[in-house]
Amino acid sequence: MDQNHPPLLYLDGVSVSFDGFKAINNLSLIVQHGELQAIIGPNGAGKTTMMDIVTGKTRPDEGEVFFTGDIDLTRLDEAAIAELGIGRKFQKPTVFESHTVWDNLELALKKPRGVFSAWFYNSSKEDEERLEEILATIRLTVRRDELAANLSHGQKQWLEIGMLLAQDPKLLLVDEPVAGMTDAETVETARLLKEIAASRSVIVVEHDMSFIRDLAARVTVLAEGSVLAQGSLDHVSADPRVIESYLGR
Numbered sequence: 001m002d003q004n005h006p007p008l009l010y011l012d013g014v015s016v017s018f019d020g021f022k023a024i025n026n027l028s029l030i031v032q033h034g035e036l037q038a039i040i041g042p043n044g045a046g047k048t049t050m051m052d053i054v055t056g057k058t059r060p061d062e063g064e065v066f067f068t069g070d071i072d073l074t075r076l077d078e079a080a081i082a083e084l085g086i087g088r089k090f091q092k093p094t095v096f097e098s099h100t101v102w103d104n105l106e107l108a109l110k111k112p113r114g115v116f117s118a119w120f121y122n123s124s125k126e127d128e129e130r131l132e133e134i135l136a137t138i139r140l141t142v143r144r145d146e147l148a149a150n151l152s153h154g155q156k157q158w159l160e161i162g163m164l165l166a167q168d169p170k171l172l173l174v175d176e177p178v179a180g181m182t183d184a185e186t187v188e189t190a191r192l193l194k195e196i197a198a199s200r201s202v203i204v205v206e207h208d209m210s211f212i213r214d215l216a217a218r219v220t221v222l223a224e225g226s227v228l229a230q231g232s233l234d235h236v237s238a239d240p241r242v243i244e245s246y247l248g249r
């Protein structure tokens with residue numbers, strides 16, 4: 001790692017086994033500041049486990065995981081890692097159904113990012129402007145007063161992404177966001193994530209290839225717990241090993 005210009009996220013030689021099975025095997029991965037990166041790969045490739053390692057849910061047996069160059073994530077717990085500005089969106093949307101879109105965002109803004117945040121919070125003009133901005137980003141401005149329960153599945157996913165944005169993460173990990181979305185929502189989600197990545201780094205795990213194409217991001221192909229190929233979607237799609245282990249199946 002270039003110590004003068006460290007990447008936002010740096011994994012090197014990371015391995016983790018479950019009952020003797022190497023779910024992550026000597027994985028090295030870099031995410032730059034302001035980068036949108038797509039991670040693809042067959043079921044069981046270790047995509048979820050990789051995110052579990054970054055967010056502190058799973059401890060690696062071996063290897064280095066550094067954030068902003070000098071912060072060793074393997075020594076921190078989940079709350080401390082969230083507090084550093086690493087947000088994670090799980091596959092299923094978890095919004096407060098009986099609250100409005102606006103209230104969901106406001107609750108996320110008030111929620112401390114981790115246990116070390118200030119406990120006292122006063123709503124300010126500045127916060128309201130931020131929430132308005134987030135509403136526009138997640139395409140829900142006109143539905144701000146709607147109960148979250150009345151949103152479509154795709155809109156719930158966007159709302160949850162907005163709730164993470166309210167926490168102002170430096171790195172956003174997004175797990176299979178377009179599963180179950182309509183085609184139109186899927187196309188819009190690619191646009192939305194590209195906009196978000198203009199001001200922070202985003203890792204997206206997905207199986208939907210037309211969505212990955214729309215993202216126009218650098219693609220990392222994981223297989224059997226390590227990086228099989230990396231580059232543009234066209235580049236990795238032409239790799240015979242990628243075709244054999246994933247795309248050709």
Ligand SMILES: Nc1ncnc2c1ncn2[C@@H]1O[C@H](COP(=O)(O)OP(=O)(O)OP(=O)(O)O)[C@@H](O)[C@H]1O
Pocket residue numbers: 018019023041042043044045046047048049050
């Ligand atoms: N806590 C755990 N205990 C035991 N085995 C696990 C655990 N977590 C993951 N695994 C195993 O590790 C391997 C990698 O799983 P992982 O969920 O990371 O893959 P994935 O690439 O996210 O797959 P998918 O595309 O299906 O979500 C799998 O064989 C899985 O069964």
